[in-house]
Amino acid sequence: MEQNKLLLIGVGGIGSEIIKCLLLSGYTEITCVDLDTIELSNLNRQFLFREADIGKSKSQVICERSKRFNGSAKLVPLHCDIKTKGPSFFSQFSVVITALDNVGARKYANMMCRITKTPMVDTGSAGFNGQVEVFLPGLKCFECTPIQPPKTYPVCTIRRNPEKMVHCVVWAKEEFKKEFCSKTYDSAEDEQSGELLFLKYFDQGIKDLLALKDFWKGKRKPTPLGNSKAFLSEKKEKTEKGQEKNDQPQEMRIFEPQEYATLFLKSVRELAKNRVQLRRPLIFDKDDPLALAFVACVANLRAFIFGITMQSTFEIKGIAGSIIPAVASTNAIVAGIAVKEVTNVLGWLKTKKDESCKSTWVGIPPKRILLQPFRLENSNKKCLVCKLQCITLKVNVHQILVKTLIKEVAKELDFESATLGFGSNCIYDPYDEMEENLEKKCYQFKIEHDSIVELDDTEIDFNVKVIIVHDPQIKEQNFQIIFHGEKPKPTTKEEEEEGEEEEEEEEDSQSKNKPSIVENVGASETIEIIDLIDESETIILNKPNVIKENKNLNLFKQLPSQLERKRNFTNISANGEIGKNNDKIIHIEKDELDEKEIKQNIKKTRKIPKNDKKDQKKTEIISIDFD
Template sequence: MALTAALGNEHMNALNKCKVLMVGAGGIGCELLKNLVLTGFTDIELIDLDTIDVSNLNRQFLFRKEHVGKSKAEVAKESALKFNPDAKIKAYHDSIFSSEFGLDFFKGFTVILNALDNRAARNHVNRMCLAADIPLVESGTAGYLGQVNPIKKGMTECYECQPKPSAQKSFPGCTIRNTPSEPIHCVVWAKHLFNQLFGEEDPDEDVSPDTEDPELTADAGKAALDAEAKKDSIGGIERKSTRAWAVETGYNAEKIFNKLFRDDIKYLLSMETLWKERRPPQCLDFHDLPGKDTQSLSTRSTDVWSVQECADHFSRCMTELKQDLAGRGDSGMLVWDKDDNHAMDFVTSVANIRAHIFGIPLKSGFEIKSMAGNIIPAIATTNAIIAGAIVMETLKILVGKMDKCKQVYLNRVPNDRKRLLVPCALDPPKPKCYVCSSKPECSVRLNSSKVTLKTLKDKILKGYLNMIAPDVEIDDGKGTILISSEEGETEDNEDKFLSDFGVGNNTRLKCDDFLQNYSLIVSVVYVEKLEGEGEFEVVGDISECHPAEDEASASTNGISSSAKQTAEEDDDLVVIEDLEITDTNQALEIEDISESRKRPAEDVQPPVMAKRRAAEGGDSEDIIEIS
């Protein structure tokens, strides 16, 4: 009765008839599900693959300590039913990418509500909603900032209409290994060392000096290389991996310390060219360290440890992590976790020791945890406000008033008009969007003599363009199939280059994803070599992509294209997520952070400045109206 009085008969009738799909049961998701059942939504389905972690409990209020390790979707359902036992809620502990959730599944809903934490899933739901022609309400938060975006095919921009800036910073491997100049370089190196000693070994995370540094001239590192060759040749000794060497020493803290911070630094110093314009690093010896020698170590996260304290923590962590590793068995390994005190103290101590060696300011454990864990604080009240705004916009959609919907931005501080919540007019679809336009098309700049089918499939189509099961054929009238989503059909060709199949400049590739009901034409533009280290560069608007005349003509069979490889897959790049938050009193657009295995805040996305859009109605938009 009270709901009818508050919302009116029109909205109540719509609520009784609608069926809602909610994707994500994290920070925003918990608030949203509670709002839905209390507002009168009675038919809700919920999807989330994640399980409940201890770190979720301070803000995801549908979960309790006894729920740790259980399905978020299932527990959220049970908790929400206590608010409204009459609601019908179906929970799926599954991935939204599952083939079970195909086009017919999406068509069964009145509206889709996103409460996701990663770009790939957002892109997928966006495409499924476009294919099913179902309204979508997108959302995100980052600290005190938040955003809600209603999306409708043919009426508004889709989630992918605006290019999303990379949420990652990348550093050349040689910078991390040879010439760090910022605290974050040392933190990345320390995390790599953790994996080399205790985790899954990755050749791209080598922590030893890099003799292939492009700064080195032909003979710049000759002394170092000669010394290395001489050392390796004595007695036919074969170079060992960091893990093998550590095991051989019994994970002896002193030996490992001196190897990493004395011997390897001496080796770096022999690369004299690197230090002509830089402050050279200073070697450290385990028994001759600066700083106070304390019997009781500081454990407060806000303290900055001395070098001696760092060495003491390093020794302690080596012992504790060795024991943790032994408990995993012969084939076991540890996974770095910011909430694991041993792992966190190890990275803090190692990062600060390396920082001291290179003359970089030391940081507190809290600061290093923020860098290493890619943390943007998750604020429960921000999630609550955004979840409320989602419901407000959804109510407009249910009564057929999509034209009354607004993009809603939550600011950190009031803007010039004293508003924290800023409603803005919805933007129309971008005519050349490679997802929602009538004829989706994009260009890829690459060198088809150097790019393989595997790169096309995994890095370009799946990695960058977020396809799930792509099928690709050359648009040449012959129907030449390059990639098939059917298992076993084209795997044998994956190591062949695109040029082997006649793919070159101006070749058009027809790409289809039957799971997303999505088709895209990819036009290849040949370039001999891209600037930087990338393999390919995707350009949404084909008119922006022109090969140099000499490059196009020089290619055989029109071979073409180079591209900017996604940073996380670049062999020479170490990737971290960008933590910078733009503080502004204008409307902000929240973009995503690239996925990680465990996110510190499920709905965190770093903000970027958005163009200021004038809200319809001018000064009348002081509140967000339901009708």
């Protein structure tokens, strides 16, 4: 353990737990990277931070505080974005552990780990669910499973007939974008702008909808609010709801609609002013109080119009940012498993046997913890990151011309016709008029030590990443090309077809039983329980078909808490089966069936025989057949 240098990326909720577990397990050399500073909202679960640390660098503080677990450990803090670190940085470490909150940074770490053939242990959590995934070189990587796009809602529900607060919030965010994020303004809007918007959103817009007479047949109609002055004058004696709860912070309270109208007019004025000062369109950020005030007011007033229960700004912030509150216990469990996997991965580095390494899904439904370990999978032949081929080029970036780089590397790799790209820039394309770039030196395009440039063959499917190692001693012509194992070669037709077939199989098997990762695990509102028609056993979900086709963990992320709220369903396994007292499982075949039809479509599963219970205890996983 002591000989292994570890890299921990992200020292937030899970990262703080990981560093503690690593040190207490005997690891002594850890580099901690985090780009952020400590915020008040971190303190409830990032247990090593204190109020006095607010504003300080997370990585600095965590390294100082963690000395208490092992005073002689070598902890290196780096306050930076991981995306600024290249292959030579990553290659120092035996294992990379990611405890990040976004897919972009994970993808970057994954690519660096593939390039440098470094194992990566990725962690994540959302509420009571979490995961630890182990990515070993040569096996499945973070990008082998396509990442699901966030949930979208039917346009008609959002624009015409919202049924829930989330629909109003999506609409409010859209309006925020239209109003403040697309145009630049040179002068402040006049004083009328708030009132005009009020009319548009809450009066005329609603009247226009009501004009669609057929649409409203049999539906509850919305009520337009009139103009803001008239609406505000209705304000009788009412103040905010729940006077007795006045000790709650503003953000947690629900106010009368008139209060939201006043705040709405104010927020429009302030946002318009800001836009003029900034001289650029605004960006919606749930942490920007003004943007959030606008969205909360618009969403609540729309909810009021459509007879939907209004919610506090705090709750709306959660919906607007797809936030599921972090749970310290989930983070601690995930961190513990991750550290165990780091030890397994170190074993793999010696033996190259991967049996002990596992990825694990974590779920904490009431009163029990479900851990579901999975064997590591093979990589997806279609995965661009796994297919990635690279070489290292030792050069003097101040001397080497773009022309030389392209010509020599292309010659060495048998390229027919090469384009050169760096980041999102194309430096040279033979079909474009870019000849003058050929005469420039590499550093003029900010290509420096540890940069990765890309050579693409325009004729065949051949892409090679070139890792630049700058050496000031090297003269222009004396550069050195270093292969990482085999010499890169173009993908052959057979390999391509093989990849396609494999992908189809993969999709098949995934939809049958494998969980796949989503951006913010469980953060999207994928599945929702619409109703429980029979108290004990029947649940109606908004997307039963999807469930049947994909017994996929992601679709079930949100179920435990919803089920708990609705009824006492207690057992939900990580594979997506839902059960009550181990014996009643339901699934419904069609979308939007009526109650009678649903009852006909219910299939009960077999009861788990009593003597199987021993097994369940051993694994803490309940596995029940759907059919």
